[in-house]
Amino acid sequence: MSDTITQHVVVIPYPAQGHVNPLMLFSHKLAQLDGFKITFLNTDFNHKRVLSALALADDDDDDGHNSSTSSRGATLIGPKKNISLVSIPDGLDPDDDRTDIALLCEAVLDNMPAKLEELLRNINALDNKVTCVIADSSMAWAMEVASRMGTRGAVFWPAAAAIFVLELNITRLVDEGLIDSDGFFTNKEQKIYLSSEGLPGLDESSIPWSCIGDLNSQKSIFHFVTKCTEYSKLADWWLSNTAYDVEPAALSLAPKLLPIGPLLESQGHGDSEAQFWAQDHSCLTWLDSQLPCSVIYVAFGSLAVHDETQLNELALGLELTGRPFLWVIRPGMSKLQKDEYPRGKMLSWVPQQKVLSHPSIACFVSHCGWNSTLEGLSNGVPFVCWPYFADQLFNMRYICDIWRVGLSFEPDEDGVVLGEEVRRKVEQVLGDENIRTRALELKEMARENIAEGGPSSKNFNDFVEWLNA
Missing domain, CATH: 3.40.50.2000 (Glycogen Phosphorylase B;)
Structure with a gap:
């Protein structure tokens, strides 16, 4: 060589x-x-x-x-x-x-x-x-x-x-x-x-x-x-x-x-071959069994942390939507029992770009890391934003205020995003045709650039x- x-x-x-x-x-x-x-x-x-x-x-x-x-x-x-x-x-x-x-x-x-x-x-x-x-x-x-x-x-x-x-x-x-x-x-x-x-x-x-x-x-x-x-x-x-x-x-x-x-x-x-955790590709087979534009995808990247109270509220909110959901929970991130949520599939790490490009994905509950932001944009997926730290809060403002392809959660007086708020914002995003239209337009622009x-x-x-x- x-x-x-x-x-x-x-x-x-x-x-x-x-x-x-x-x-x-x-x-x-x-x-x-x-x-x-x-x-x-x-x-x-x-x-x-x-x-x-x-x-x-x-x-x-x-x-x-x-x-x-x-x-x-x-x-x-x-x-x-x-x-x-x-x-x-x-x-x-x-x-x-x-x-x-x-x-x-x-x-x-x-x-x-x-x-x-x-x-x-x-x-x-x-x-x-x-x-x-x-x-x-x-x-x-x-x-x-x-x-x-x-x-x-x-x-x-x-x-x-x-x-x-x-x-x-x-x-x-x-x-x-x-x-x-x-x-x-x-x-x-x-x-x-x-x-x-x-x-x-x-x-x-x-x-x-x-x-x-x-x-x-x-x-x-x-x-x-x-x-x-x-x-x-x-x-x-x-x-x-x-x-x-x-x-x-x-x-x-x-x-x-x-x-x-x-x-x-x-x-x-293909895959980036640079993951810190092994990707579980079983989610792709599961996504194949779901209806088009029906699944809520939830992922918070490699560093975001939420306590058990908050994670339980998120789980409740996802159940309240009545929709199937795919939720990435990193190893050691939570004690949630995965078999308690029949509508949901919870996995430790997934091939995210393949997930976001799957036709069954309806929206992305995201920490708004830049990679996740670009991957969502490039696949025309609307966002529900839940930033954690660093540049993620700025990226949320791009998503919500400049591109207008998503909404953000509003925590209660104790700083907790309640289950009902999760349900409300997911339904609001999925019911907004303007958000969907703008997301698809951005997808085309992003793809044309590469x-x-x-x-x-x-x-x-x-x-x-x-x-x-």
Whole structure:
């Protein structure tokens, strides 16, 4: 194989499921090209989780896409077996809480740059020399490492372009006194407007770093974000998982940020092969037995947490709708007894893109992570929004206020979304033909962007041309 490799690209996601997924889909797009070899770099902790999920998937896999191990010890995946899965430490101890975002960010920045440089030097000595490093924008410190080694670099933004625009404007916002030097609003009543139209106003509840942990964590994450934004300026290219027709206003404010999305499994490369939990495909057979546009799909991503009281109210509300529902409950997330709900199917993890593209899905009760948001949009599925933290609250405003393809829940005075509220909002969304019409229009626009000759497709091809130049 070494004689045919013309590009060896190292891809580095931030160590969270919502970042790993789109970068793996992007890696698959590159790996389809002749002469391309991809080294996909996870943290040791997440690498083990991915390998465990792959091993379980291999037991049921008969399409020839399963994994194997190379003589170097890297796990090879993809149809051409030209994606190598490797890892380095994240700097945390085995028992540390990796859902503590501030702790994880600090450890990553303190420990991973030196480990990355060591890995790149080893690859260059033993394998096809690395020709480009593509890093998640939250791992943009890798651009400094790549630059020091004389290697080209690109950053990949996996969230809404509007949030990247916000981060690019941090210095201006501080200079104008809208936020202080630690990222906190100077006036709790104000809103920040990045554009006069096409973007929702940002209050303190929709600034990503203001929605994570306590005040110390928020301060720490803000400073991590500002550092990554500066590191991003070292990159030759800025790529993003969005589309011009999805975020026209935001992308007009950052012309260097080039959309190549939505990145979807349906673009010809199957499952992302980067899941932290094994996917249960039995849901697809179950969906086949349901009526068209009848099933409520409920999923809250890889990090959202709700207590048992709230989950019981959600279960009650789903039952009250009288509709079948498919509910993803991560391992250890709840003590709900799955056999208590005859209308529902509850599973630990599912192939979400296949689920959302299934004709039986009626709506998506979602935490509004960006991947879930794009996947819902790309399949014309209306939303009922239940954001948890970070950028999810901003994404909800896109869904409800700008695109108008969904509604949000209203909690009671104790902060609990009651079962009756669940029933009411689901029925309201499903009964609104305007929401359904707009959702289908957005689906078509999103799909046109990634079709051959579409703007996202053209941006991807331009990037490949640059790599090959």
